[in-house]
Amino acid sequence: MRFVTYRNNQDAARLGMVEDGLVIDVARFGAAAGVTLPDSMLGFIDLGPTAIEFLKDLYINRNAAWLIGTSMPLGNVTLLAPIPRPRKNIFGIGLNYTDHIAESAKSLDTSAELPKQPVIFSKPPTAVISGSDPIRHNKAMTQQLDWETELAVVIGKTARNVSKDDALDYVFGYTIINDISARDCRRSGQWIVSKGQDSFAPMGPAIVTTDDIPDPHDLMITTRVNGVEKQHCSTSFMLFKVHDLIADISAVMTLEPGDIIATGTPAGVGAGRTPQEFMWPGDVLESEIHGIGTLRNPIVAV
CATH class of the missing domain: 3.90.850.10 (Fumarylacetoacetase-like, C-terminal domain)
Incomplete structure (x- = not known):
C-alpha cells in the first residue's frame, strides 16, 4: 500500500492512502465504513502491523458509497513529508x-x-x-x-x-x-x-x-x-x-x-x-x- 500525508484547501495535514489515482482520507474512509482509524501517519503506524492488512481488506471489500466525500484526485492535494515531524532524530x-x-x-x-x-x-x-x-x-x-x-x-x-x-x-x-x-x-x-x-x-x-x-x-x-x-x-x-x-x-x-x-x-x-x-x-x-x-x-x- 502507498500512504501519504496530504493537505488541501479545507484541511491541515491528514493521512491518506493512494489507490487508483485517488487520495483516500483514511480516518474519513474508516468512519464511512463504521470503524475508527487515525488521521495521522504516526497514529496509523502505532496501530501495529495488522493495521495494514485490515485497511487493505476494508478497501477491497468497500462499498462504493464509502468513497463519496472521502477521496479526491491525487493532483488536487498537496503532499507533505509522509512523517512531517518525526518523534526523534x-x-x-x-x-x-x-x-x-x-x-x-x-x-x-x-x-x-x-x-x-x-x-x-x-x-x-x-x-x-x-x-x-x-x-x-x-x-x-x-x-x-x-x-x-x-x-x-x-x-x-x-x-x-x-x-x-x-x-x-x-x-x-x-x-x-x-x-x-x-x-x-x-x-x-x-x-x-x-x-x-x-x-x-x-x-x-x-x-x-x-x-x-x-x-x-x-x-x-x-x-x-x-x-x-x-x-x-x-x-x-x-x-x-x-x-x-x-x-x-x-x-x-x-x-x-x-x-x-x-x-x-x-x-x-x-x-x-x-x-x-x-x-x-x-x-x-x-x-x-x-x-x-x-x-x-x-x-x-x-
Missing part, C-alpha cells in the same frame, strides 16, 4: 556504498577502508521538508551544498536487539530522503552540523509498505540536478543491508514505531565529481527511487 548511515566510500576518501578525507560496522549519525526532525518544499541555501554557512539520494526505512514496531533474520519483519515501509549535506560545515569529523540544518531532509512523496516492496535491495536510485543525471545505482550495492542496519542499531538502542533510517547514498555526489559540483539558488534537485516516486526540490537563497 533520523538515523543516517554514512559510507554504505563501496563506490561512495572510494569517492569520499578522495574528496572528503574519509577512510578508504570499508567500515566494519555501520557509520551512524543523525538529522533532527527540524530538517524534514516535503518533496516539493525549497531547500535553504545560506551562503553565510556553506558554499558546498551537496545531494545524497537515499532509501529510507520506516520502522513499524518496537525493535530491541533483533536478529538479522527477523529484522525486516519490523519494517512498516520505505520512502525517499535526500541527505542534503553542507560539505564545508563538518566539525572535527562530526557531521550533524553539515547534515542537520533546516530543510536538509526532503522526504516523500509516500511511504510504500513492505507488501509492495518485498525486497528493498532491488530498487534503482537516481538523482538529477537541473535535469542532468548525477547518481544512478541499485540498492543491491549497499554494504550493510537493511536487515544489517536494523540489527545493529537495535542492539545499541531501541527502535520505535515511526523511527526512520536513511540507508546511505551511492557514488555521484557533487563533492566526489571532477571538478566538484555543488547546488546554488535556482537549481532544482530531483531524487527518485523506482517504485516509490520522485522528489523535486528547488534550491533557494536565505
